[in-house]
């Protein structure tokens with residue numbers, strides 16, 4: 001199949017003439033990849049089981065993994081769901097359109113082919129102008145998983161989509177790089193206390209503020225106990241896998257305590273950083289130590305002939321002396337880290353590295369989603385130093 005690529009000239013103001021063909025393809029059961037504010041989506045008519053089948057085939061994804069139905073406005077929600085629980089209304093009011101997906105009891109209109117056999121349906125209303133207008137023009141809800149080959153990092157540019165899906169779908173709508181860079185937050189509002197099934201840019205703290213009570217699916221914070229299955233089937237263990245074996249590096253509390261102690265082997269550095277870095281001195285020491293340990297491990301690996309990648313940040317880049325280093329963003333801007341995360345993983349895939357060491361981040365706010373994706377990419381492999 002020849003895949004057509006349409007480049008949107010002004011993504012803040014897409015013209016209907018630029019999107020009309022894509023909308024028609026969707027309406028007629030074909031597949032179109034398009035930008036959203038989170039990641040690129042691979043769209044098909046959510047009410048057409050055949051379209052869902054095509055999506056699974058193009059991605060190489062198991063068909064028991066349900067798809068998110070994308071809508072453009074509130075009126076489009078009602079036909080898809082049996083009821084809208086109170087929490088769903090509150091969250092829709094506050095965060096739609098936006099990077100939030102909600103799970104509702106599904107209506108009979110939504111085929112099981114879209115929901116992977118479940119009686120619930122995931123719905124999201126994207127804010128991205130191109131996505132929102134495309135869905136409106138299509139006139140049908142648009143089922144869209146991330147537009148990557150199953151198991152590869154989610155695409156944050158049209159080039160990423162092209163690498164994975166060229167020749168397999170009818171069209172790619174190129175709206176430039178996405179804004180956020182991580183998939184939407186998923187909240188199940190069909191249970192009495194809403195549950196976060198996947199962390200994203202609408203953070204637990206933000207949800208707690210409007211809902212009061214919110215819980216976190218225990219299966220998403222780690223591999224956990226045997227048999228603990230995530231309630232979002234797609235959140236299964238090790239999902240966003242880079243080709244290399246990836247390890248997250250974390251500094252132990254007790255290491256930090258030792259480092260502060262007068263006379264410790266890094267004490268000279270510690271005193272220097274305390275004077276140079278003011279309020280941030282603790283963070284500086286932690287990073288310095290982390291880099292030092294990664295240098296050791298990477299140099300060791302390189303001696304055996306392996307190619308080693310290091311995921312670092314603007315602030316720490318200069319501390320690394322071994323491995324191929326790539327900055328994932330600035331430590332003082334979680335937004336920048338989220339934005340670059342998948343792009344960096346893809347770059348290391350392209351470079352053909354065998355091992356990746358990645359710095360870790362705090363797990364609050366957006367850091368929660370960042371660490372969730374990094375942990376999954378690493379298959380929860382952590383080097384404690």
Ligand code: TXA
Pocket residue numbers: 036038039040041042065066067068101103115118120121122124144145146147182183184186197231232233234235
């Ligand atoms: O940001 C996003 O959500 C992107 C863009 C394109 O909108 N889409 C996306 O879709 O990330 P996908 O298919 O890659 O991830 C959807 C996740 C999967 O983990 C899936 O298992 C879960 O949502 N999911 C979908 N329907 C569900 C349901 N009824 N119950 C529980 N989990 C569901």
Ligand code: MG
Pocket residue numbers: 145146154234
């Ligand atoms: Mg995905």
